[in-house]
Amino acid sequence: MRRLLIAAGGLLAMCWRQSPGKTLAAVGLMIASGTAMPLAGISLRQLVNAALDGRIGEAVLLGVLIAVLLIAALTCSHFAHIAYYELAELNMLRYNHQLITLANGSSSLEAHENPEYADRLTVLEREVLQTRNTLQALLATSGLAFGMLLTAVMLAFLHPVLFLLPLLAVPPILAGRRAEQIVDASRGRTAEPTRRALNLVHLTTASATAKELKVFQLEDEVRRRHSELWDLTSGDLWRAQRRATLLRALSQLVFATGYVSAVLLVAHGAITGRSTVGDVVLVVVLASQVNSQVAQVVALVPDLQRLSGVDRRLRELQDALGRPAPAPPPAPDAGTAAPDRLRSGITLRGLSFAYPGTEALVLRDVDLHLPAGATVAVVGENGAGKSSLVKMLCGFYRPTHGDILVDGTPLRAIPSKTWHARMSAGFQDFARYEFVVRQTVGVGDLPRESSESAVVEALRRAHAEDVLAPLPDGLGTQLGKSYSDGAELSGGQWQKLALGRAFMRDRPLLLVLDEPTAALDAEAEDALFKRYITQARKIAADGGITLLVSHRFSTISTADMIVVVADGRVAEAGDHGELIRRGGLYAELYALQARGYR
Numbered sequence: 151m152r153r154l155l156i157a158a159g160g161l162l163a164m165c166w167r168q169s170p171g172k173t174l175a176a177v178g179l180m181i182a183s184g185t186a187m188p189l190a191g192i193s194l195r196q197l198v199n200a201a202l203d204g205r206i207g208e209a210v211l212l213g214v215l216i217a218v219l220l221i222a223a224l225t226c227s228h229f230a231h232i233a234y235y236e237l238a239e240l241n242m243l244r245y246n247h248q249l250i251t252l253a254n255g256s257s258s259l260e261a262h263e264n265p266e267y268a269d270r271l272t273v274l275e276r277e278v279l280q281t282r283n284t285l286q287a288l289l290a291t292s293g294l295a296f297g298m299l300l301t302a303v304m305l306a307f308l309h310p311v312l313f314l315l316p317l318l319a320v321p322p323i324l325a326g327r328r329a330e331q332i333v334d335a336s337r338g339r340t341a342e343p344t345r346r347a348l349n350l351v352h353l354t355t356a357s358a359t360a361k362e363l364k365v366f367q368l369e370d371e372v373r374r375r376h377s378e379l380w381d382l383t384s385g386d387l388w389r390a391q392r393r394a395t396l397l398r399a400l401s402q403l404v405f406a407t408g409y410v411s412a413v414l415l416v417a418h419g420a421i422t423g424r425s426t427v428g429d430v431v432l433v434v435v436l437a438s439q440v441n442s443q444v445a446q447v448v449a450l451v452p453d454l455q456r457l458s459g460v461d462r463r464l465r466e467l468q469d470a471l472g473r474p475a476p477a478p479p480p481a482p483d484a485g486t487a488a489p490d491r492l493r494s495g496i497t498l499r500g501l502s503f504a505y506p507g508t509e510a511l512v513l514r515d516v517d518l519h520l521p522a523g524a525t526v527a528v529v530g531e532n533g534a535g536k537s538s539l540v541k542m543l544c545g546f547y548r549p550t551h552g553d554i555l556v557d558g559t560p561l562r563a564i565p566s567k568t569w570h571a572r573m574s575a576g577f578q579d580f581a582r583y584e585f586v587v588r589q590t591v592g593v594g595d596l597p598r599e600s601s602e603s604a605v606v607e608a609l610r611r612a613h614a615e616d617v618l619a620p621l622p623d624g625l626g627t628q629l630g631k632s633y634s635d636g637a638e639l640s641g642g643q644w645q646k647l648a649l650g651r652a653f654m655r656d657r658p659l660l661l662v663l664d665e666p667t668a669a670l671d672a673e674a675e676d677a678l679f680k681r682y683i684t685q686a687r688k689i690a691a692d693g694g695i696t697l698l699v700s701h702r703f704s705t706i707s708t709a710d711m712i713v714v715v716a717d718g719r720v721a722e723a724g725d726h727g728e729l730i731r732r733g734g735l736y737a738e739l740y741a742l743q744a745r746g747y748r
């Protein structure tokens with residue numbers, strides 16, 4: 151209950167911030183709508199008594215009053231609807247904004263790579279879509295609460311014991327809440343299989359995966375797995391719904407018994423002369439109103455519960471994101487600015503790392519100095535730890551042990567946002583921003599997002615000018631399948647635009663290119679790397695380091711420094727000549743690939 155009140159208070163405060171006038175109008179009209187019916191009941195009692203006493207004029211006036219009250223009961227909620235509909239739309243936008251902020255609110259990748267977090271986001275995304283109804287439910291409940299209070303006072307006036315009648319409304323409300331908790335728990339339990347089932351649906355609808363599904367003849371298998379997951383989900387939900395319905399029905403039975411007893415009590419009073427006929431009419435009307443008020447509140451409980459569910463999940467996610475990653479305490483000088491230019495370079499000192507929630511170290515005792523101005527290539531077999539190393543250098547995770555020093559300053563002392571503003575990156579799993587081309591590339595340096603010359607220069611550096619040529623509106627072409635006129639690009643073209651984004655910033659201290667050429671052909675990769683080197687030399691003037699992760703040894707042999715990662719450790723580091731002369735792992739792998747190309 152406390153949680154519901156907090157969530158309701160939060161929602162009303164949100165409405166008030168959107169528009170105090172509309173909030174007042176909506177609340178006022180809903181209260182008028184909730185109290186009009188009990189007032190009509192009281193007027194009906196007076197009318198019956200007046201008519202039976204022969205006071206015809208009074209009875210006619212009361213008839214008019216009843217008509218007005220009935221019209222108010224019918225129309226007030228309609229006018230309230232106009233006011234709160236707009237508020238609900240604005241609230242929706244705000245919830246979505248909060249969701250976006252939550253999904254992107256942390257500089258760390260921990261939450262994104264955590265399946266439990268993904269499950270909670272899935273439930274939230276689904277529930278936020280229904281929060282339009284929650285405002286209506288909250289306002290309707292407020293109106294009903296006033297109506298029920300008035301009804302209770304009137305019933306107590308007829309016979310003190312009847313004051314208890316609205317109390318019989320409590321079991322259905324409690325049962326309604328419990329029933330919704332049962333269903334909510336089932337939704338939580340089935341979030342993971344639901345997400346997996348939706349992923350399977352996505353697999354079958356995405357054109358990229360459709361090709362594989364056909365070639366590997368996976369369609370039936372995907373259907374089978376989808377049905378399996380769906381059976382699991384719907385079975386659990388169905389059982390929860392059945393228990394919830396039973397609880398609701400039993401609680402309604404308790405109320406029905408009370409209603410019949412109340413009418414019999416007042417009817418007996420009228421027969422024995424203690425009550426009037428108007429009283430009997432009033433108890434019939436009021437008691438049936440209590441029934442309908444309770445039924446309405448019970449019907450509104452799921453929406454109210456959803457409101458508190460959304461509020462709770464948003465808070466939990468906020469807490470989860472606000473919790474610092476398990477790491478050594480921040481250095482006393484936390485908040486240090488990134489250096490304007492690198493003089494010495496970036497040093498990894500005794501660095502070990504295990505992903506949060508896991509024990510296994512994926513990087514172990516890494517001691518490495520990346521000299522300022524160097525082009526550094528990182529090579530190694532699948533799963534060696536290259537991408538993990540990149541994530542550490544990007545500041546997405548903190549080392550479990552050891553440190554990363556940027557010109558001697560611990561990276562953890564530099565706020566992530568400050569560090570991210572001074573680096574740039576192109577990843578293998580790059581984002582496909584479905585904007586116009588200028589923005590898709592330009593967001594790599596937001597202040598220069600709309601600068602055509604900056605975007606053209608970035609595309610040139612990325613050797614991606616050819617992507618523009620076939621596009622109907624050049625830089626102004628809308629990209630993506632979400633738009634009817636959106637141009638769809640090939641995987642390699644999207645990757646070239648992602649590379650263009652990486653080259654937008656002029657003076658990054660660190661430019662990370664994590665397998666950025668995976669989707670490109672060998673010729674494009676070769677030409678690209680030559681440009682990387684030119685670009686790297688420019689960055690080098692400011693001491694900037696270019697770090698390139700690649701599997702293709704031909705691409706990286708001209709790098710100033712090659713780091714070979716094996717099983718989470720740095721197996722070797724040096725330039726191509728040195729490493730070949732040493733005859734170690736690099737020489738072995740290089741010879742292996744060179745034979746493959748021959």
Ligand SMILES: Nc1ncnc2c1ncn2[C@@H]1O[C@H](COP(=O)(O)OP(=O)(O)OP(=O)(O)O)[C@@H](O)[C@H]1O
Nearest residue numbers: 263505508512530531532533534535536537538539
């Ligand atoms: N988010 C994660 N949570 C837990 N373990 C992870 C996570 N990401 C990677 N790992 C593990 O860390 C180890 C190193 O993975 P990493 O992605 O760094 O290797 P890699 O050298 O980049 O591999 P590849 O060449 O295949 O991209 C692997 O054992 C992998 O399973």
